[in-house]
Amino acid sequence: MSTDLIYTMVPITFRLDLKDPFIFTAHHVDHYPRGNADMGPLEGAPTAGPFNMYYSQTGVPGFPAHPHTGFETITIVDSGMVDHFDSLGSCGRYGHGDVQWLSTGHGVQHAEMFPLLSQEHDNPLELFQIWFNSSAEQKQAPAAYKMMWAEKIPHLDHQDSAGKHTDVRVISGQLHDVAALERPVNSWAHAPEHKVNIFMLTLQAGASMTLPATTASSNRFCYFYRGNEILVAGTAVAERHLMQLRPDADIHLQAGDTEARILWLEGEPIGEPVAMRGPFVLNSEAQLNDAFARFRATQFGGWPWEHSAPVFEREQQRFASYRNGAELDYPND
Missing domain, CATH: 2.60.120.10 (Jelly Rolls)
Structure with missing residues (x-):
């Protein structure tokens, strides 16, 4: 109309196709049931609706380690929890109104896992992930992320x-x-x-x-x-x-x-100009080819975690760790 x-x-x-400076937004709505001992869906537990396991291989739903470059992800969590790990050595747990702003810049790997923390109740997840473009200059900047806690x-x-x-x-x-x-x-x-x-x-x-x-x-x-x-x-x-x-x-x-x-x-x-191939968003096909070659050679800094889909213990509260744990950030600081 x-x-x-x-x-x-x-x-x-699911997907909102947008225009510059936005790329698109994904609206995830998953009706996860009670969690099992490993924080995956309890087999046979009733649910209020459908849910997706995405690319999980560990039983916990989510997105194991994958690369990005040239744009930003703005993740707004309405319900549920997200465990974040990245190739910068940063990590954290956030949810229930928190916002994570990740600048992928010149390249980063990260994992986004959705642990089902409650064993007594359903674990609904609803989040928006906005893919937000960067200028040519910003695409060459170092990757970084920050938390915007719901309380703040x-x-x-x-x-x-x-x-x-x-x-x-x-x-x-x-x-x-x-x-x-x-x-x-x-x-x-x-x-x-x-x-x-x-x-x-x-x-x-x-x-x-x-x-x-x-x-x-x-x-x-x-x-x-x-x-x-x-x-x-x-x-x-x-x-x-x-x-x-x-x-x-x-x-x-x-x-x-x-x-x-x-x-x-x-x-x-x-x-x-926008040239996009999967999780890489640059300004030309030549730049995309260079970025994929650079990722194959460097893995955007490697992956410092034990495996590709890590999660924290069930009891872990919301927090963020930056610079390999040198700086800690809590919602009520």
Whole structure:
């Protein structure tokens, strides 16, 4: 469909195809059952819905060690836990509202495993992984990652004229007077003039809110992923639909008769050629060939962990370890 304010609207099952500076977003929703002694799915346990094992060979679902270069992964976890390990010697456990921002830069390997920690209850997992492009200069920078703990992510509490509330987690950019935590210095999102706004909105049933205009050259997307219906600029939208919206206009949102959740993405394009082959995103085919040759030769620093799909002990709490354990980061520090 196309209107003055809604350019396109498409149903989504898993992958959100986006535009510069975004590449795509994966929406993982897995209804894992109770965990077994090894933190994999308990055989025969009932589930509330389907789930994927992805590329696990150890019984724990997830993505064992794999390489990336030339872009960023922004992982927003709504429920469940993720164990992170990488070729920089960094590692950590995060989930339940935390955000991991990984700049793959000139090359990194990492593993993302989803341990099923509870043996008494289901272990639902819901996360978004945004693949976010880098400029040519940023593609040559060293890889790095940082955690944005749920407890520290800024929130905007908006109350409409009927007294209904919308909670906005400001993950990147700024909304009204609420600014996000600092993004990695080698990210396109770091510079305020690039207007990279990533918001997670939760509207109470019937609540309304207007998102302000951004620059006319930005790309802007709204993904309605939970609820029975919302109105976007007066147009009824069903659950799990992605819209590309006019960027230089205010957009009015209103929830239906249930709570509504929305992922909001907008930003100035980088405007450089994109050459993508699997997990490598560069500017030309020649650069891709060079990157694959470099990975075969160096393994992007190797893999310092015991095997390709490591996980922490069940009792491990959320934390991050940087620089081979030289720096530790905890949610309540």
